[in-house]
Amino acid sequence: MRFVALTLLLGSGSVLADPHPGAGGAPFTVRDENPLLAGFGLPTAMPSHVAEGWAAGMDIFWGSTALLQDRDGEVLLVDAETREARVTLQRPISDRFAWQVQLPYRYTGGGNLDSFIDSWHDFFGLAEGVRPLLPDDQLNIIYVRDGARRLDIRSSANGLADIQAALGYRMHASAESALMAWLSVKLPTGDADKLTGSGATDVSLLLSGLHRLNERWSVFGQGAATWLGDGDLLADQQRSVVWSGMAGVSVQTWRGLSLKAQIDAHTAAYDSDLDFLNEAVVLTVGGDYRFASGWRLDLGVSEDLAVEHSPDVVFLLSLKQSW
Template sequence: MMRSPSSRRLAPLLGLLLLLLPATAGSAANPLAPFTVSNQSPLAAGFGLPAQLDAELPAAGSWQGALRYDLASNYTENSNTHEEILLDGESQRLTLALNRSFAGGWNLGLEIPWVSHRGGSLDSFIEDWHDTFSLPQGGRDTAPKGRLEYRYVRDGVTLLEMTDAAEGLGDVALSCGWQASLETKPTRTALAFGARLKLPTGDSDRLLGSGSTDLALWLAGRAEEESEEGNFAAWFALGGLAMTRGDLLGDQQQPLAAFGRFGLGWSPARFISFKLQLDGNSPLYSDSDLDELGSALVLTMGGSLLLPAQLRLDLGVGEDLAVGASPDVVFHLALSRDF
C-alpha cells in the first residue's frame, strides 16, 4: 500500500511513541473490539461519521492511544437526466486518536487526521482483486490508470471538480463517552453513550474536510461469551449526526443523518480474532437519484492480533455493499494500546 511522504514520516514516529509509553491492561488488549472504520467516500469522509463506537470504555485513570490508517480506492461513474458523477482516485487517512477515562465512567477523546487525495496507485491490483473474487469491475478496467478526478455535474453546472492531488490536516474531532453499564458475569456485556464534535479545520476546497461543524450522538453495546471453542462477541451501535451547512455540495447537503453498526467476532485464542462488521449511514445529500449520493453500507472483514507490549493490531478490508456510496475497497490498519 502506497502512502504519501508525510504519512510515511509520521506513522513510524507515532507508532514508536505508542511503544514507549507504559502499558496497562484494558480494552485495547481485547482482540474482539470493533473495527474503527467509517465511510471513506470522498463525498462522505469529511463529515462527522464516527469510526470509534466503543461500548466498553478504558478503565478510569487510563489513557488509550491509537494510530489508524485507511487507504481507499474509489472508482464509480454514473449519470441520469439531470446529474453526472465521476469519482476516480485514491484517498489516505492517517488518524491519531487519544482517549482518557475518568471516574464515574466518563471518557474524553481527541482525533487528529492527516488526509491525502491522489491518483490510484492500486488500480491494477484492485482489478485483479475483483477478478479473483468475481466482483464486478464497474468500468474500472477501462478507465485511465492512476487518474485523480472527482466531478459532479447537475443540470449542466459543475458543482465539484478536483483533479489536483491534495494533502494536509483534516477535520479535528473531540469526543465524550459514558459507560452506562458493564457486567462481567455470566456474559460480559457493556453499554455506552457517546458524543463527537467534528470541527472544520481541514481545507474543504481540497476535500480535506467538509467545511461543516458536525455533532454525532450514539448508543453502543456489546456482549462477549466464553466457550471451549474460544470467545464469541457481538456488537452494535446506533446514532444520529447533525451537520451545519458545509462547503461540499452545500445546497444539497442534509442537516441530519443516521448511522449504525453491527459486528460479529470469534477469538479462538487470546492473541487473535476474526471479525465481520457492517457499517451504514443514511444519505448525506438530498435531491439526487444517484447511488453515489445515497445510503451507504460497508462490510469490513479481517481480524486483530495482540502483539507484545499490550499492542493490538487491527487488519481489515472493506467492500461496498451499496455500490457507489462508499469506496470499491478500503484497506484498514490500526495499532492501539492502553497506558
C-alpha cells in the same frame, strides 16, 4: 434507506473498564471513506468501554474508487484514491466519564492502487464496472447537475482533516457487557476544497455496546444521529441529519488472534438520485491480534455491499495500546 435501530443484549451489574483485556470483541474503527463524505462528522465505531488510564491508537485507511453514474440530469465521475491516517487519544475523567480526540490527516489523489485493484477484481471474479475505461492512477472527480458543473477536482491534495472531540458516559459495565453514550463534535479544521473537511461543525449523539456470549464469541453494535452544520461542499444539496449504525461479531480463534466481521451503514448526506451521494452499506472483514505486551494490531478490508454507494475497496491497518 431507513436505518433500523440496533438491539443489544446487555447483562446486569456494574464495574470495570475492560472485563477481559486479552479477549477479542473490539470493532474495527471504520466508517464510509467516500471522498465526498469524508469531511462530514459521521462517527467511527466508538468504544463501549474505556481503559483505566491512557489509550492511544493509529488507524490507516487506503481506499480506491472508480465509477461513473448518470441519472435524471445528474452525472458523477469519481476516479480517486484516498488515504487517511487517524491518531486517537483517550482517557477517563472519572469512573463514569471519558474523553476522546481524533486527529486525522487525509490525502485524495490519483495514487497507485489501480492495477492492484484490477488484479483483485479478476482474482475474486468481481465486476470491474467502469475501471477498464479510465486511465490508471489519475484523479478525476467531476459532478454535473442540470447542466452545471458543481465539482471539478483533478489535482491531488492532502492536509490535516477535521478534528473530532468526544465525551463519553459509561451507562453500564459488567463482566459480560458494556454500554456507553457519546457526544461527539467535529470541528472545521480541514479544507473543503481539498476534501479534508466540510467547512462546518457537526455534532453526533450515539450509543455503543458490546456483549460477550462466552469466552470466545462477542457481538457489538452502535447507533448514531449526526447533525450536519452548513458546509461548503455541495451546500445546497446537503441534508441536516444523517443516521448511522454498525453491527458485528468477533470470535477468538487462537491465543491472541480474533476474527471479526461487521457491517456499517448510514443514510444519505445529500439530496441526490445518484447512488454514490446516497445511503451506503459497507462490510469489513479481518481480525486483530493482541500481543502479550498489550498492543493490538487490526487488519481488515472493506467492500461496498451496496455496490457503488461507497468506495470499491478500503484496506485498513490499526495499532492500539493502553497504559
